[in-house]
Amino acid sequence: MIQLHDVDLKLLRVFATIVKCGGFSAAQAALNAGQSTISEQMNHLETRLGVKLCQRGRSGFRLTEQGVAIHEATQRLLSAVETFCMDADVLKQRISGKLNLGIIDSTITDRDSPLPRATQRFVSRGHDVHLSVYVGTPAELEERVLDNRLHLAIGHFPVRIPGIHYSPLYHEALGLYCGHHHPLFETELEGAELGKAIGASRIVVRGYMQQYDLDVLGVSKAAATVDNIEALAILIISGAYLGLLPMHVAQQWVRTDEMRRLPITNSQLESPFDVITRRGAMPPILHAFLEDLTQCSGSTGKA
Known part of the structure; x- marks a missing residue:
């Protein structure tokens, strides 16, 4: 069984930083050390552990199978030390x-x-x-x-x-938005007629709130799915999609007429x-x- 000492913890922290930065060169600033020093520390760690942790060279930096396992164990160890x-x-x-x-x-x-x-x-x-x-x-x-x-x-x-x-x-207030180039941007439709037009449009939803978004808009499926708000805003601004967007986020584009909030009546428009x-x-x-x-x-x- 490997016995860990203070120097081993230091070397494991170096290893974790290298992986986080994506390679030896990228980690130099974070570690405040030259590439030769970092390489020497990694060689020492690999010797201590008896396994090859990563491949580095012209083909780039990547972890070996053992390196992936050691990195996961390192994360758990450093978290336990911090706790x-x-x-x-x-x-x-x-x-x-x-x-x-x-x-x-x-x-x-x-x-x-x-x-x-x-x-x-x-x-x-x-x-x-x-x-x-x-x-x-x-x-x-x-x-x-x-x-x-x-x-x-x-x-x-x-x-x-x-x-x-x-x-x-x-709770975060939401609105249904379309981009300037969407057919509904200039519409005066309301109520059931607007609901029908929404149902016929391409809808983009948040992947982590997909069912909520579909239920609120009364549609059965989405034409696009995103996992962050920036991607959602990009698709809405394109004019190809309608989507629910936080009102505080959309306001910057509403002011410049790049977006419009559609007048749907739903008191549950919040996340x-x-x-x-x-x-x-x-x-x-x-x-x-x-x-x-x-x-x-x-x-x-x-x-």
């Missing part, structure tokens, strides 16, 4: 360490989001905390919360996964945001941030 450090801080009665937060894309313009206010409140308390923010799809966020790469994440999560705690946070955490013991750093997040959202609901 231990945070738990140890309880004995010192202070909050410090690293807080890994995940969010979905295109929330920066949403004034209803409590995240900016909660972050300001949390940081102003003087905690010795390094905040790391990851932007991803709902599925990616759930996966990263489950394997401890993220302490919490905020987004749309219509399907509940075992092992994750879901708590309602706030719920949840905050998710892994079930189990909660480190103090996470507990403190969630308290500030709850205070800034005014939400106390649990799921």
Whole structure:
């Protein structure tokens, strides 16, 4: 059995950084080291572990099969070390360490989001905390919360996964939009006639909210599917598709007449945001941030 020492942890962190950056050259700035030093460290790590971790050369950088397995184990190990450090801080009665937060894309313009206010409140308390923010799809966020790469994440999560705690946070207002070149951009249709025209149009939906989008619009299938809001906006602006878009995101294109919100009457045009955490013991750093997040959202609901 391999015995790990401090130097091994350092080398594993170097390895994790190389993989994250996509190669030796790309990792030089992040590691503040030259390529020869990084290569020497990797050779040392491979010798210590007794396996070849990666292929590097003119063909580019790629992990070997053993390298993939070691990288996954490294992620788990470094996460466990980080969790231990945070738990140890309880004995010192202070909050410090690293807080890994995940969010979905295109929330920066949403004034209803409590995240900016909660972050300001949390940081102003003087905690010795390094905040790391990851932007991803709902599925990616759930996966990263489950394997401890993220302490919490905020987004749309219509399907509940075992092992994750879901708590309602706030709602995002939606509208149905078309681009300037879409046939309905100049329409005066309303009610049933507009609904019929929508049903005859190409619809783009959010993959993670597909059934919700279809049900709201009263259509049975989508002509396009996306996993982020930027892609959704691109297809709507093209004039080829109709789609539900957060109103705070669409406003910039409505002002320039590149988009128009269609007058459909539906009081349920909103997407719920949840905050998710892994079930189990909660480190103090996470507990403190969630308290500030709850205070800034005014939400106390649990799921």
